Amino acid sequence: MYQIRLLPQELTFFVRDDETLLCAAHRAGVAFPHRCLVGACATCLCRKLSGEVAYQLAPMLTEKEQAAGWIFPCLAMARSDLVLLLE
Numbered sequence: 001m002y003q004i005r006l007l008p009q010e011l012t013f014f015v016r017d018d019e020t021l022l023c024a025a026h027r028a029g030v031a032f033p034h035r036c037l038v039g040a041c042a043t044c045l046c047r048k049l050s051g052e053v054a055y056q057l058a059p060m061l062t063e064k065e066q067a068a069g070w071i072f073p074c075l076a077m078a079r080s081d082l083v084l085l086l087e
């Protein structure tokens with residue numbers, strides 16, 4: 001179980017290591033934008049300011065985008081506590 005801090009909303013919720021960040025957000029009642037749930041629409045796209053995530057399927061993000069912190073919460077699973085920026 002990892003802790004997610006969501007900015008700038010300053011919300012905190014917890015995620016299991018076998019669920020996506022988006023699932024955890026919805027379970028916690030956090031209104032996280034989404035549409036496709038498969039990493040295709042970019043509606044859920046947000047930036048990881050700190051921490052580590054893993055994907056079961058490689059996300060459609062370039063290495064440069066991933067290096068800049070962009071993640072797809074509908075696919076990403078936490079591998080540490082995270083700080084995310086959702087604008």
Ligand code: FES
Binds near residue numbers: 073075
């Ligand atoms: S909900 Fe479409 S990319 Fe995440």
